Amino acid sequence: MQAGQVDDLTDWFEQNPAVKDKLFPSSFGAATIDGKIYAMPCETLQPIVLYYDKRAFDKIGAQPPQTWGDILDLVPKFNAKGIAPFSLGGQSRWTNMMWLEFLFDRIGGPEVFQAVFDGEKDAWSNPVAIQALGEMQKLIKADGFVKGFSSITADSNADQALLYTGKAAMMLHGGWTYGSMKADGGDFVSGGNLGYMNFPPVDGGKGDPGNTVGNPGQYISISSKATPEQKEIAKKFFAGALIDDTAVKEWVGTGAVPIIKGADKEFANSEDKDFLGFVYNIAVNAKTFGQSWDQALSPTAAEVLLDNIAKLFQLSISPEEFATNMNAVIGK
The missing domain is CATH 3.40.190.10 (Periplasmic binding protein-like II)
Structure with missing residues (x-):
């Protein structure tokens, strides 16, 4: 970020509120520096x-x-x-x-x-x-x-x-x-x-x-060296396949909790539904989900x-x- 190697995605998230609103608020902490968002939270927590x-x-x-x-x-x-x-x-x-x-x-x-x-x-x-x-x-x-x-x-x-x-x-x-x-x-x-x-x-x-505390998600950034066309493809991926219903079902099927609101609807058929629900509720309600220190520091x-x-x-x-x-x- 400080070296200018990845794009600032703050404006994009503001222009695409449906994307940000679909993700756990606590997942953005590790993606945010000085109030600016530099990565797309994704996958599981x-x-x-x-x-x-x-x-x-x-x-x-x-x-x-x-x-x-x-x-x-x-x-x-x-x-x-x-x-x-x-x-x-x-x-x-x-x-x-x-x-x-x-x-x-x-x-x-x-x-x-x-x-x-x-x-x-x-x-x-x-x-x-x-x-x-x-x-x-x-x-x-x-x-x-x-x-x-x-x-x-x-x-x-x-x-x-x-x-x-x-x-x-x-x-x-x-x-x-x-x-x-x-x-x-x-x-x-x-x-x-x-x-x-x-x-x-x-x-x-x-x-x-x-x-x-722990791992609030995985994160994907967009290289500042990418072409405008490549950046648009990445953003379409962020707003689509990365967070759609198919992705939710696949992650839950592996026994994981995706960082997507409403994912708990997929827990009903899992024999681990109680534990998955516990993890989901902690993450979706947490005001702060602190990233592991050894990952946050250099x-x-x-x-x-x-x-x-x-x-x-x-x-x-x-x-x-x-x-x-x-x-x-x-x-x-």
């Missing part, structure tokens, strides 16, 4: 979901957490029963990041990370950021995660296995893991043992508990971020040290 094992909650006689305080209160109860409160594939690093994305949002709202994205000096030192990082380490110090989480990988699906085999009570992970738990977890999903919810609010936090900043998140979770750096390290790569 994947919010981060708080999954839980209903059997584990029955064992301790408790309900799923309604607040961050509830999460902290549940930790010793699960540990006393020999059940890890949370599964986590910490070696993959980006899995840890999902926790921070929600805590930043729930405590201070989307503008806290937006300041980082906008390149504001020392944005990581925002008191909200320091508080969120501190809350994260509080959960880690309380043994909120399965022992040895730093050596567990998400790519192997070992973190999911800990949930569906009853070794962990909860797991914060992408919407895409529903399908693999259904396929690999025996009757865990089909038997009604899997529960799911959006991340709860933090007591006293300013963030809207209806917000979510590759350089993203790598430093993941490295420091790993250190934060290993308790080898403090929240303040994390902020200092990250402030050094703002805008890079």
